Amino acid sequence: METFDYVIIGSGSAGSVLTHRLSEHANTRVCVLEAGPRDWHPYIHLPAGFIKTFHMKSINWAYQQEPGPYTGGRSIYAPRGKTLGGSSSINGHIYNRGQRQDFDTWAQLGNRGWGYADVLPYFKRLERRVGEGEDTFRGRDGNLTVTTMDWKDPLCEAFMEGAVSLGIPRNFDYNGAIQEGVSYCQRTIEKGLRMSAAKAFLHPARKRPNVDVRTHAHVTNIIFEGKRAVGVRYLKGGRGGTPVEVRASKEVILCGGTYNSPQLLQLSGVGSPELLKSHGIEVRHALPGVGEGLQDHYAPRSVARVKNIRTINELRQGWHLWMEALKWATTRRGLLSLSPTMVYCFWHSGETTESSDLQLTFTPASYKEGVQGQLEDQPGMTVASWQQRPESRGYVRIRSNDPFAPPIIQTNYLTAELDRRVVVAGMKLARRLLKSAPLAPYYDYEDFPGPKVQSDEEFLVAATQRGTTTFHPGCTCRMGPAESTWAVVDDQLRVHGLQGLRVIDASIMPRMISANLNASTMMIADKASDLVRGKAPMEAVRLPEAAVA
Numbered sequence: 001m002e003t004f005d006y007v008i009i010g011s012g013s014a015g016s017v018l019t020h021r022l023s024e025h026a027n028t029r030v031c032v033l034e035a036g037p038r039d040w041h042p043y044i045h046l047p048a049g050f051i052k053t054f055h056m057k058s059i060n061w062a063y064q065q066e067p068g069p070y071t072g073g074r075s076i077y078a079p080r081g082k083t084l085g086g087s088s089s090i091n092g093h094i095y096n097r098g099q100r101q102d103f104d105t106w107a108q109l110g111n112r113g114w115g116y117a118d119v120l121p122y123f124k125r126l127e128r129r130v131g132e133g134e135d136t137f138r139g140r141d142g143n144l145t146v147t148t149m150d151w152k153d154p155l156c157e158a159f160m161e162g163a164v165s166l167g168i169p170r171n172f173d174y175n176g177a178i179q180e181g182v183s184y185c186q187r188t189i190e191k192g193l194r195m196s197a198a199k200a201f202l203h204p205a206r207k208r209p210n211v212d213v214r215t216h217a218h219v220t221n222i223i224f225e226g227k228r229a230v231g232v233r234y235l236k237g238g239r240g241g242t243p244v245e246v247r248a249s250k251e252v253i254l255c256g257g258t259y260n261s262p263q264l265l266q267l268s269g270v271g272s273p274e275l276l277k278s279h280g281i282e283v284r285h286a287l288p289g290v291g292e293g294l295q296d297h298y299a300p301r302s303v304a305r306v307k308n309i310r311t312i313n314e315l316r317q318g319w320h321l322w323m324e325a326l327k328w329a330t331t332r333r334g335l336l337s338l339s340p341t342m343v344y345c346f347w348h349s350g351e352t353t354e355s356s357d358l359q360l361t362f363t364p365a366s367y368k369e370g371v372q373g374q375l376e377d378q379p380g381m382t383v384a385s386w387q388q389r390p391e392s393r394g395y396v397r398i399r400s401n402d403p404f405a406p407p408i409i410q411t412n413y414l415t416a417e418l419d420r421r422v423v424v425a426g427m428k429l430a431r432r433l434l435k436s437a438p439l440a441p442y443y444d445y446e447d448f449p450g451p452k453v454q455s456d457e458e459f460l461v462a463a464t465q466r467g468t469t470t471f472h473p474g475c476t477c478r479m480g481p482a483e484s485t486w487a488v489v490d491d492q493l494r495v496h497g498l499q500g501l502r503v504i505d506a507s508i509m510p511r512m513i514s515a516n517l518n519a520s521t522m523m524i525a526d527k528a529s530d531l532v533r534g535k536a537p538m539e540a541v542r543l544p545e546a547a548v549a
């Protein structure tokens, strides 16, 4: 049987960064197992290809969530990347780290070394920021290129002016000292092409002779000797494929993402004994927190019809699209270089909230309801709004002992009362923004939720009918002290009670952060690479007093 120092399961945002760092030493042998194919498909790299990869089953796990108490009976679609780069190869390219208090809260929960000042050096080490940003907060020498949206659109400009007219300031860098404000979004795009974690970290690492990346390698379980993880078993070619085992002389590292990491632990006998026994799985190690605590951002998308100007909805039709294709081919600019959202806005749901608890995005386009990811034919503009730090929690549990059966995903959106209040406040702010004076020349009428919706109760009903995921699931293998019943890994990301096994991906977040998750997932992996190698952590950043949010 082949033996490596480290066997990494999953080549997504976390797995790519980790592979890069761990293989820096030529005598460290790293094997990466990825269930999906190589990331060759052109739609992965073309920014507007997002709309295609969103449903492309060859590179997307394409999960369905369970209907929840506040989803109006709907089962919400949950795409996840299944290729080199994982979800960073199909995501919306937005680069957003979150607020200082997000990470300080992780530390307050008992996780040493995870406060904002501790993690900031890793955010900086990863990135090559092109554009505005103070050196205290931004890195300029990393592999991950971060640019600012360069498509200046009159509707976006009017939206931002409208925000300013409501008292929301322009912010030149929401990844700097203060998050709140409005601006064009920052993106992991370089020269009109997607900068996935694979492109930035995995592909350079693959050139090293000590790295072995295997695609179409679906891991079915972790192999243990007693309480020690010693290797993994996978099926080469997926279901029905050839069984292969590889051993790890140092560690097995699980980077399967928020849905698949807990699923694989459960399939391997690590989790709630009741759950495992109900599926006939022998309990290797009782750890009730596995899969529990799932959090995500839930966003209703408010839509207004547009007049007197062309929106993206028309620009992608007929000869316009041909012109845009030509523009992209010759300049790497234009419609095909766009991301699904273009302007970011962070604000407060109420006057008393200390830091921004609402995130809003603006797009000069609108999407077909019920067919997520598809543009409408008539002109429209959309404001998605969501609560940044939800309290509702759900779970991921295996459906059966079949490793190819999709897990049960129940996010329990809006079950916490606070979440319902903040989401309603977000929809009301979205309406005010769309009705602001600078947008008036283009605003035709409100399509969703519609003028009949006036009371908080009516807004909530509308939210339950049309809200959807913003694709930010986390927190299913939470990091916390051994004595907390919910914790799965310690602050070194080692699985409690087991040896030779860590989980390193978005699932270890103890609480949801005020951001999209790609940046922080890569930060987690980068910091973890030092933990795995036993290196001293990077020196904490001395933060200026004013940097409070």
Ligand SMILES: Cc1cc2nc3c(=O)[nH]c(=O)nc-3n(C[C@H](O)[C@H](O)[C@H](O)COP(=O)(O)OP(=O)(O)OC[C@H]3O[C@@H](n4cnc5c(N)ncnc54)[C@H](O)[C@@H]3O)c2cc1C
Pocket: 009, 010, 011, 012, 013, 014, 015, 033, 034, 035, 036, 054, 079, 080, 081, 082, 083, 084, 085, 086, 087, 088, 090, 091, 092, 093, 094, 095, 096, 217, 218, 219, 220, 255, 256, 257, 258, 260, 261, 264, 470, 471, 472, 473, 505, 506, 507, 516, 517, 518, 519, 521
């Ligand atoms: C449609 C979409 C849009 C998004 N938009 C944004 C955005 O604009 N900005 C942002 O910051 N975040 C965004 N996100 C979220 C962000 O991309 C993810 O949070 C992040 O990529 C998660 O990283 P991860 O390493 O935890 O998991 P992933 O990147 O999902 O990686 C997990 C990897 O493990 C592999 N794997 C899983 N199980 C197995 C197995 N059994 N055997 C072998 N391999 C396995 C998977 O195939 C995958 O490659 C988006 C996500 C999606 C899906």
